[in-house]
Amino acid sequence: MSIRFDDRVAIVTGAGNGLGRSHALALAARGAKVVVNDLGGDVHGVGGSTSAAQAVVDEIVAAGGEAIAHGANVCKMDEVEDMVKTAMDKWGRVDILVNNAGVLRDKTFSKMELSDFEFVLQVHLMGSVNCTKAVWEIMKEQQYGRIVMTTSSSGLYGNFGQTNYGAAKLGLVGLMNTLCIEGAKYNVKTNCLSPTAATRMTEGLMPDEALALLTPESVTTGLLTLCDDEAPNRTILCAGAGGFASAIVYETDGICLSGDDMTPENVRAQMATIRSADGQEEYTQGGQQTMKFVSKAAAAAGVKMG
Missing domain, CATH: 1.10.287 (Helix Hairpins)
Structure with missing residues (x-):
């Protein structure tokens, strides 16, 4: 069995760096046409530029693939709809959505401003809702769709200083749990990826020896199995450093x-x-x-x- 994405169109959010970049490159290498989405801000959600997304597109095109960049802010539905329209105008369909965009604003709950709590929920949870909503009817009509939410061990199990991030990430599991039921008869499957990788978000949190093992590519290996024709439905796939497991409630x-x-x-x-x-x-x-x-x-x- 060979997992391929020929003639499939994928949107990967937050794909200018880290896991998203790895996901976009791997999907393209296996035949997918890819919308590389990235607002271009830092890990706290500050700033914006399409240069990171365009660099990934250039890398895909140089390798013989097809890709376009789009700087939609996933928190803004009109920008998300424009991104999906751009993909439809160019390729006529959207088959795969990888909701990967995210930010960190870590503090203990005592010290956290509610604005930081709301912002992290807005990006992770509502950003995924917006992108999913924008492609949902398209996928239902074409009788095919593969949607991946990016959850986290912080949401599944908790992590000090991440009440906002953990709440958002577990919320994505709840979103998956119902979408997988509503989409089943249309061949629209929804799953969650729970990654552990060395990215901008994990710099300084682990020793260099551990970070060297936690490559984004080792997570993407698992992500690809959630995007193809034979993907499962309603699976939380945990991935990191070559390890793969399933989290089950x-x-x-x-x-x-x-x-x-x-x-x-x-x-x-x-x-x-x-x-x-x-x-x-x-x-x-x-x-x-x-x-x-x-x-x-x-x-x-x-x-x-x-």
């Missing part, structure tokens, strides 16, 4: 209390059982949790369901 089997037993004291007393992994399941729709609780309650009350 499980729900434990839990307990059921009724009548006079339904007290906070009894919930606390059985917390070990509530947290037990025995019988835990991966749910793919929110209603599954409701049905579990209703079924347990009905069984405890001797009520026959259905």
Whole structure:
């Protein structure tokens, strides 16, 4: 099996440097026509220039590929729509969207200004929403689409000083969880990539020996598997330094209390059982949790369901 993207059109946001650049180059090398999007700001979202995006385009073209640069700010829907229109006017379709653009404004929650919290959510979460919204009907109509959200271990597990970043990144998992349901019958698949790589965002956070292992290309290897015809749907793929894993949200089997037993004291007393992994399941729709609780309650009350 060879993963190729011939005749596919991809948009990669935040593609002027780091992971986005790596993603754009790799997609182009395997045949995709690529819109290289980058506002050109620094890691804090300050400034702007299309020079970084154009440099990536020049590299792709020099290698025999096709690409165009676009400096849309993903927070501004009119600019995002112009980017998608540019791709449609040039190539007639959009098959792949990699939501990679992001910023950092790290501080402890006590010291963080709400404006910095809102800005990080706006770029990561609403930026991905804007780009996805702009291509969604196109992908549904052409009966093909591959969308990748860039989540993070900071969102999945937490990280000191990153309440804004973590909230935005876990929000993207929630976005994926519903988009993958709504897009399934149209062959529009949505997944998440959770990367660990040496980029402008990780400079100074790790020793040089570790950073040397955490190449953007090792993450892109995983990204490509989320973009092709045989891509999964609703997968959180973790990637870094050649390692690949899947993060999955499980729900434990839990307990059921009724009548006079339904007290906070009894919930606390059985917390070990509530947290037990025995019988835990991966749910793919929110209603599954409701049905579990209703079924347990009905069984405890001797009520026959259905």
